Amino acid sequence: MQVLYDTRAPNPPSRAILIGVKLRDNVMHETEESLQELRQLAETAGIEVVCETIQSRNAPNPTYFIGEGKVEELKPLIEELNADAIIFDEELSPAQNRNLERALDVATIDRTGLILQVFAQRALTKEARLQVALAQLEYALPRLTRMWTHLSRLATGGGGSRRLRGPGETQLEMDRRWVRRNIGRVRKALQAVEKQRAVQRRNRSEKIKVSLVGYTNAGKSTLFNRLTGESVLAEDKLFATLDSTTRKVELPQKQQILLSDTVGFIKKLPHQLVAAFKATLEEVVEADLLLHVVDVSHPEAEAQIAAVNEVLDDLEATDIPMLMIFNKIDNLQTEDDLQILRSQYPDAHLISAHRGDGVETLMEALSNRFAELGTNLSLTIPYTDGKALDLLYKHGTVLNAEYASDAIHVKARMPNRYLKSVSEFLVSS
Ligand SMILES: Nc1nc2c(ncn2[C@@H]2O[C@H](COP(=O)(O)OP(=O)(O)OP(=O)(O)O)[C@@H](O)[C@H]2O)c(=O)[nH]1
Ligand SMILES: [Mg+2]
Incomplete structure (x- = not known):
């Protein structure tokens, strides 16, 4: 049975009023930045934003999230601007959603719903x-x-x-x-x-796996293309990438790694999406190393790093070693903008995936790192040379050992400095 679900809404709204709510514990500029991001999401979904408004409240109103007075204010505004939707930068309860729709008679969408819509349009x-x-x-x-x-x-x-x-x-x-x-x-x-x-993944199990992770629009696909010579879609839109793509890359010291480009994260990423995208996100969970790509020229870079870490936490991927990659340095007005982040992440690599600055150094660093981690080897070790197997277990990682009648066939990873001691048993690397 072929099941190809058409996930796009049949009559998406076209003119929307955006509503942000600054609750007691929020900072105004964060609410504003978040609303800015909501605008980008709306525009990505093909919705024109006709007005943005922020209400300050101590706590959400249980019936409407916003206050009743605000609901009354919205009625003439909707009429005047000919809006057919209001979009909230929050997650509304199903009841709030219904109450607002009844009161205002336009489609009411919350942040989660909008993110789902963007994903739906972009899923290919x-x-x-x-x-x-x-x-x-x-x-x-x-x-x-x-x-x-x-x-x-x-x-x-x-x-x-x-x-x-x-x-x-x-x-x-x-x-x-x-x-x-x-x-x-x-x-x-x-x-x-x-x-x-x-099945595909099993075939790759011996290779070193590196995955690009990061906030949406940080430049993951641009970096992926630069490192692999591919041309996956990279554009100035949120969630340009929804599928993971994996390609082989050879590092300067000839190690081969598998590099994966993955879906970007966002603040308040709906948990339904994280759960549903589990398979796609396997590339992240199973990686030997994560490259966390950050758009350092973004005013919210720090908050974006935190949002990505939250999703990684959700995926139980926080144990995987991670390199910070500060991208888009060509966009920075002054070095000062970087200082706080630099002091927090002194090991971060500064690059411009777009122009290529810093990319070679990054490749060198990866290569050095994996020289330590090791090269993948296939070996055939006669039973009379048990010592070689001991060495592999001691200094490397044995991925698979098959005991055949004549010899032991081993797949293992071994730091380069120990290679010599087992080189006579190598079948291929
Ligand atoms: N100025 C500048 N722009 C960049 C750089 N790297 C990427 N971009 C731009 O940033 C935008 C997003 O790049 P992508 O590579 O699609 O970002 P992504 O992280 O893959 O985004 P999603 O797939 O949407 O999560 C594109 O317009 C890129 O051209 C950079 O180093 N400098
Ligand atoms: Mg991408």
Whole structure:
């Protein structure tokens, strides 16, 4: 069964008012920067932003998140600006979402919903589409009344027709059942795709794996292209990359590594998406080294680093060694901008993936690092030379040992300085 879910909303809104809320513990400029990012997300989704507004409150209003007075203020504004949506820079509860839609009679989207929409529009491969569909369905389940028009498109290819109209509650119950059934279907389809991926991954298990991680738009794909000679999509848009791409790269000391470009992270990345993108994010979790790419020319660079670390924490990937890569140094107005970050991350590599500055030094550093970690070797060791195997266990990492009738066939990684002692048993490296 071919399941290719069309995850795009059929009638996306076109003119939106953005609403930020500065709660007691927030700092105004952070709320403003976050709203700026929301604008970028909206524009990426093809929505025109007709107005931005920030409300300061001690705590969210349980009914509307914003205050009732603010809701009243919005009514004429929506009319005047001919807006067809309001977009919140927060996660609304399903009830708040519904109440706002009823009160204002326009589509109400929260930050999570918007991020899901951007992902939906940008998902090109089957796996990415399935992952987005899964996240959307899980997000939709408690919000069904609102999401319905959107969800009706998700049915394509999933098999099984459904009636569109039914009386009140029954319809809702039917919708819920339908969504649950589809969650099951999408999961199954994803499992099939993931099986293929697992096979690919097994074939690569002996290679050193390096993954690019970082905030969306930091320049991961640009760096990936520069290091691999590839031309994956790199552009000034949020979430240009949704699939991971892996290529072989040879380092200056001839070691071969597998470099993966991955999906970018963002503040308040919906947990449904992190969960749904588990397979894609395996490249991150299974890496031997992470290159954390940061756009140092961004005013929020520090907060972005923190947001990325949070997602890595969520993925339980904080134990993986990580190199900080400060990108876009060509964009910096003065060196002063860097000082605080430099003092926090003295080992960070300063580069411009775009112009190429610092990239060679980075490659050298990687090569030195892996010289220590070792080269991948295949060896055939006769049973009479057990000492060689001991050496491998002592100084290197034995990845696989097969005891055949004539000899032991070993795949291992060994620091270069010990290579000589086992070189006579090498089959190939
Ligand atoms: N000035 C400058 N721009 C850069 C540099 N590296 C990347 N860019 C630009 O930054 C934008 C984003 O680059 P990408 O490589 O797509 O970023 P990404 O991290 O892969 O982003 P996502 O895939 O969306 O998460 C593009 O317009 C790049 O041309 C750099 O060193 N200097
Ligand atoms: Mg990218």
